Amino acid sequence: xxxxxxxxxxxxxFFFSKESNSYAQEVSKVKVKEVNGQYNFYIDNTKFEIRGxxxxxxxxxxxxxxxxxxGNAFRTWGTYHADEExxxxxxxxxxxxxxxxxxxxxxxxxxxxDKAVAKQVERVKGIxxxxxxxxxxxxxxxxNELNLLFDEQGNLKMVNPKVYDAVADIVDFIHKEDPNxxxxxxxxxxxxxxxKTAIERCPQLDFVSVQVYGDLATVExxxxxxxxxxxxxxxxxxxKGFWEMPKTSWNREIEEVSGPKxxxxxxxxxxxxxxxxxxxxxxxxxxxxxxxxxxxxxxYGMFHKDGSQTETIDNLTKLWTGKYPENRAPRxxxxxxxxxxxxxxxxxxxxxxxxxKVYAHDPNDDELKYRWEISKEVVVRSKGGxxxxxxxxxxxxxxxxxxxxxxxxxxxxxEYRIFVYIYDGKGKVGGGNIPFLVxx
Numbered sequence: 358x359x360x361x362x363x364x365x366x367x368x369x370x371f372f373f374s375k376e377s378n379s380y381a382q383e384v385s386k387v388k389v390k391e392v393n394g395q396y397n398f399y400i401d402n403t404k405f406e407i408r409g410x411x412x413x414x415x416x417x418x419x420x421x422x423x424x425x426x427x428g429n430a431f432r433t434w435g436t437y438h439a440d441e442e443x444x445x446x447x448x449x450x451x452x453x454x455x456x457x458x459x460x461x462x463x464x465x466x467x468x469x470x471d472k473a474v475a476k477q478v479e480r481v482k483g484i485x486x487x488x489x490x491x492x493x494x495x496x497x498x499x500x501n502e503l504n505l506l507f508d509e510q511g512n513l514k515m516v517n518p519k520v521y522d523a524v525a526d527i528v529d530f531i532h533k534e535d536p537n538x539x540x541x542x543x544x545x546x547x548x549x550x551x552x553k554t555a556i557e558r559c560p561q562l563d564f565v566s567v568q569v570y571g572d573l574a575t576v577e578x579x580x581x582x583x584x585x586x587x588x589x590x591x592x593x594x595x596x597k598g599f600w601e602m603p604k605t606s607w608n609r610e611i612e613e614v615s616g617p618k619x620x621x622x623x624x625x626x627x628x629x630x631x632x633x634x635x636x637x638x639x640x641x642x643x644x645x646x647x648x649x650x651x652x653x654x655x656x657y658g659m660f661h662k663d664g665s666q667t668e669t670i671d672n673l674t675k676l677w678t679g680k681y682p683e684n685r686a687p688r689x690x691x692x693x694x695x696x697x698x699x700x701x702x703x704x705x706x707x708x709x710x711x712x713x714k715v716y717a718h719d720p721n722d723d724e725l726k727y728r729w730e731i732s733k734e735v736v737v738r739s740k741g742g743x744x745x746x747x748x749x750x751x752x753x754x755x756x757x758x759x760x761x762x763x764x765x766x767x768x769x770x771x772e773y774r775i776f777v778y779i780y781d782g783k784g785k786v787g788g789g790n791i792p793f794l795v796x797x
Contacts, residue, residue, distance in 0.1 A: 383492040385452075386537045389564050389588055394636045396564075396588035398495065398539075405429075405452065405495075407640035408677045410659070411593060414438035417647025417660055420445040426670055427677030432592055432642045434458060434501050436484050443491050452495035454592070454642070455488060457481050457527070459500045463507070463741050468519040481527055482534075489535035496538050498592065499527050502545040502568060504555070505741045515550065521558035528561050539563035543592045545741075546572065547579040556585060564639060568593035571601040573629035573641075581635060591630060591641030596622055596669075599652045605792050606702040609734060609772065610652050614715075614789030615689045619668035626676065643673060650747040652735060653774065653790055661778065665786035685720040686785035692716070694775060699791040705767040707795050710756055712764040715777045715789065723781040729755075729763040734772040734792065770795050 388399045398405040409430035412418055414437065423431065430451055433442060435458030446453050459477055460466025468474060481499075488494060503524070508514045524542050531540045542559070543566040544551055552565065565587050569576050573594045580589055596618045599610040613621065622643070630641050648658035655661065659669045668686040675681045694713045697703050705711055719725055731751045739745035751773065756764040763777070776790040 384490040384537055385492050385494065387495055387539060389496075389539045389639065391588075391636070396637055396639055398639060400452070400495075407452075407590075407642070408673075409454070409640065409642040410646035410673075411642045411644045412442070412646045413649070414442060416645060416649045416658065417664075418442070418445070419646070419660065419664070420449050420451070422666065422670070423451070423646060424449040426674040426682075428673070430454065430495060430642070431646065432456065432498060436488070439484075439488060443488070443493055446493035451493060453491075453493050454496050454498050454590075455494055456498045456501060457484060459503075459523070459527070461500070461503055461505070461741065462516050462520065463502075463505050464743065468517045468523055474519075474523050478523065478526055478530070482530055485531055485534055489538065494538055496563075497531055497535075497540040498566065499524050499531075499540060499542045501543050502741060503542060504548065504551040505545040507740065513548070515554065518554055518558055521555045524555070525559040525561065528559060532561065541566045541590060541592075543568055547576060547583065549583050552583050552585055556587070562587065564588045564590055566590045566592040568644075569629070570595055570598040571625070573625040576629045577633045577635050577638070580637065586637075588637045588639055590639040593644040594622075594625065594629070594641050595644040595657055599656060603700055605699070605794070607772065607794055609774075609792040611699045611792065612653055612656050612790055614692050615655075615668055615686070615787040617690070619672050622669055623672045623676075631676075643669075650745050651739060651742065652745075653776075654747055655776070655788060655790065661786050661788075663786075665780065665784055667786060671785075684723075684781070684783050684785060687717050687719045687723075687725055687779045687781050687787035689715060689717045689777075689779060689787035689789055692777060692789040692791055694791045694793055703791065703793040705793055705795050707767050707769050707797060709767050710764060711767055712757075712762055713775050713777070713791070714763075715761045715779065717761060717779050717787055719781050721781070723783060726780045726782060727758070727761060727763075728778040728780070729758065729765075730776045730778075731765070731768065732774055732776065734774060767795050770797060 385400050407430045408428050412431040432454035433456040435456050503520050506516045528540050541564050547567050603611050648660045648662050671685045692715045694703050695711045733748040751768050754766040774790045774792050778788045780786050
């Protein structure tokens with residue numbers, strides 16, 4: 358019996374060893390280094406300039422579309438679907454900034470609990486051993502926005518510095534176990550005290566990573582003002598965040614319609630990444646290549662739930678390939694309700710008739726189809742990108758619907774949003790929404 362158990366153990370060890378080293382002959386040697394005053398990734402001594410997006414597999418993972426758009430890399434937030442992601446990376450030639458999911462104080466992880474921290478480190482070590490030799494691995498990203506924590510008033514506060522001691526232990530293990538791939542951790546925003554505390558505790562990071570939205574336009578100046586000399590990567594950028602946008606008088610965030618949203622992202626890419634003169638910026642990953650609910654189902658995703666592509670993808674395609682795709686998304690410039698814009702904090706009366714109007718056109722002169730929806734507002738607002746429940750659609754009486762206008766009877770008292778989705782019939786979409794309050 359004992360000899361049988363020993364045989365089973367040997368077989369298990371063999372297969373684990375075989376899996377973790379199956380790519381050993383193909384492993385890419387990646388370095389972050391400075392050449393002529395500019396830091397870049399170098400893969401086997403060849404410069405690699407990132408054309409990347411963030412992919413959370415569960416939110417969508419249209420790898421074929423990323424290849425067609427000219428992308429060459431993506432980043433992840435964990436390894437739950439690493440096998441599928443790396444298979445796709447090899448098929449399409451993408452490099453992967455592999456996220457290592459570790460606990461956040463924001464979500465209740467206690468970094469003063471030595472046993473929990475040690476258990477977490479052991480779990481992560483196994484992941485590193487499994488994937489370290491994959492030829493499409495670009496770098497390791499330890500945790501995500503570990504600095505994000507709020508006080509009772511909703512203001513940012515400092516996390517337990519032991520957070521970065523735990524990160525340092527993981528970084529040290531990676532440097533020893535996998536000298537072929539650099540390692541980083543990400544920060545929400547460019548916050549001087551947060552970055553300095555982390556670097557003090559974990560100076561061995563190969564580069565730092567910041568996640569900025571509206572602040573992408575000023576990231577060069579903000580990073581320079583920290584005095585940190587390490588190169589940096591923009592691991593998330595995209596539309597203005599809901600915390601950066603105006604709100605209604607009843608505290609609901611106002612989302613940009615798809616046209617100005619795409620324009621803003623493009624402008625900030627040009628200013629914060631393409632024209633960054635610091636020599637320290639390694640490029641970035643646009644957020645996100647999929648669809649998720651966060652205040653609305655359209656705020657951050659470059660796709661809609663049905664897989665339709667937005668104007669933001671057209672702009673990335675132009676940046677990455679030098680030309681727009683043959684078929685471009687419908688252009689939405691503005692949306693009004695009762696003759697007012699969202700910034701005017703629109704209030705309606707129940708059971709009264711109102712009209713919404715969207716101003717849109719198609720760059721290819723395709724015939725456009727409009728879909729209008731009214732939903733309730735989010736009940737529990739998520740923090741730090743955690744799961745948020747999409748509110749239900751509300752049934753209303755439709756009076757008239759044509760040529761970009763929608764006349765309806767207002768529902769009962771409450772907080773709502775009206776959405777418009779505009780399709781070209783060829784896989785592209787534009788749209789927008791307005792929050793409104795129904796009150797007698």
